[in-house]
Amino acid sequence: MEQELHFDSIISFIRGMYPEKSYVGLHEPVFCGNERKYVLDAIDSTYVSSVGSYVNLFEEMMAKITGTRYAVAIVNGTNALHIALMLAGVTRGEEVITQALTFIATANAISYNGAYPVFVDVDNDTLGMSPEALSSFLANNVVKKSDGAYNKITGRRIAACVPMHTFGLPCRIDEIRQICDNWNIPLVEDAAESLGSYYDGKHTGSFGLVGVFSFNGNKTVTSGGGGAIVTDDECIARRAKHLTTQAKVPHRWDFVHDEIGYNFRMPNLNAAFACAQLEQLDKFISDKRLLAKAYEDFFGRIGVPFMKEIPEATANYWLNAILFQDRTHRDSFLAFSNNNGVMTRPVWELMTRLKMFRDCQSDGLSNSIWIADRLVNIPSGFRSR
Numbered sequence: 001m002e003q004e005l006h007f008d009s010i011i012s013f014i015r016g017m018y019p020e021k022s023y024v025g026l027h028e029p030v031f032c033g034n035e036r037k038y039v040l041d042a043i044d045s046t047y048v049s050s051v052g053s054y055v056n057l058f059e060e061m062m063a064k065i066t067g068t069r070y071a072v073a074i075v076n077g078t079n080a081l082h083i084a085l086m087l088a089g090v091t092r093g094e095e096v097i098t099q100a101l102t103f104i105a106t107a108n109a110i111s112y113n114g115a116y117p118v119f120v121d122v123d124n125d126t127l128g129m130s131p132e133a134l135s136s137f138l139a140n141n142v143v144k145k146s147d148g149a150y151n152k153i154t155g156r157r158i159a160a161c162v163p164m165h166t167f168g169l170p171c172r173i174d175e176i177r178q179i180c181d182n183w184n185i186p187l188v189e190d191a192a193e194s195l196g197s198y199y200d201g202k203h204t205g206s207f208g209l210v211g212v213f214s215f216n217g218n219k220t221v222t223s224g225g226g227g228a229i230v231t232d233d234e235c236i237a238r239r240a241k242h243l244t245t246q247a248k249v250p251h252r253w254d255f256v257h258d259e260i261g262y263n264f265r266m267p268n269l270n271a272a273f274a275c276a277q278l279e280q281l282d283k284f285i286s287d288k289r290l291l292a293k294a295y296e297d298f299f300g301r302i303g304v305p306f307m308k309e310i311p312e313a314t315a316n317y318w319l320n321a322i323l324f325q326d327r328t329h330r331d332s333f334l335a336f337s338n339n340n341g342v343m344t345r346p347v348w349e350l351m352t353r354l355k356m357f358r359d360c361q362s363d364g365l366s367n368s369i370w371i372a373d374r375l376v377n378i379p380s381g382f383r384s385r
């Protein structure tokens with residue numbers, strides 16, 4: 001009974017955040033900038049596919065926002081990750097370290113490259129890869145050779161490490177970078193959820209060799225579907241564009257391709273949409289941070305743990321999250337809220353519990369398991385227009 005009242009007060013608070021909505025979704029995009037104008041402009045230009053001025057503008061905007069030298073527009077975040085791993089040098093039969101608590105795309109992109117994911121634990125306060133878990137996994141299982149780091153058990157090379165900034169909360173990326181540097185392991189950041197999130201004043205996605213973003217409809221900024229790769233390395237940027245445009249050798253009329261390429265370029269129509277959305281990024285982030293602050297105060301008052309950025313970080317608070325004392329309470333809240341017109345959901349099933357990745361190597365994953373039992377995402381959409 002007491003628990004029900006508790007749930008009731010949470011639901012009324014969330015409803016109070018969205019007074020005009022009868023059903024409160026998890027995250028809906030808003031289009032009140034230049035979206036229509038730019039898309040119509042792209043239509044009028046006849047450049048609707050993979051070539052066009054908005055694709056270039058989008059890349060310029062992304063490089064500026066993330067503080068990187070280059071950005072390459074990709075058709076979606078999953079394909080951006082696929083290519084980012086290729087750029088880092090991942091090849092068939094190698095291994096890539098990532099976190100068990102992530103969206104499926106991270107692990108799928110590793111598989112697309114014919115590589116094996118290895119899953120390490122997350123920190124309880126960031127929900128992102130734990131530097132301690134990473135360094136102890138490496139110390140216990142990996143040996144450094146002249147040409148890279150090798151898994152002692154499987155003999156395979158550890159070709160990359162992919163931490164993820166969960167729900168836009170930055171992980172301890174600086175420490176992870178240090179560890180990767182020490183072990184000579186290329187760092188690829190899955191920053192799909194963290195556009196507008198910073199660690200020590202530096203944009204997430206800009207710490208590693210390459211960073212990846214997503215512009216899917218449920219992310220903070222959307223292009224309908226879309227992705228981006230950012231890097232400071234000119235060769236990598238050039239190769240990213242080459243690989244994602246069918247590896248066609250530039251020529252005015254000849255059709256010559258110099259390797260197996262991909263049709264992964266973001267269409268100009270989507271880029272036009274993305275540019276209009278990116279113009280509103282600051283407004284979006286301040287709106288989301290205000291909501292997170294209101295949640296933090298409320299959940300603090302009723303004694304429910306709310307996931308907050310760590311002191312070194314500034315989060316975009318893409319999706320807000322709270323923790324229940326155990327799986328039973330979590331499940332009753334999920335049922336109660338979804339039955340009462342407020343959408344909530346648990347965190348993704350851990351990768352190691354999915355049949356495709358069940359046999360992959362992992363560390364103990366104690367924090368990941370603890371979090372997976374307790375975490376619930378609550379409505380995080382924009383409130384102002």
Ligand SMILES: *Cc1c(COP(=O)(O)O)cnc(C)c1O
Binds near residue numbers: 215227
């Ligand atoms: C959304 C997301 C992706 C994939 O992005 P898409 O654009 O949907 O392909 C990859 N990784 C994470 C962590 C994501 O949340």
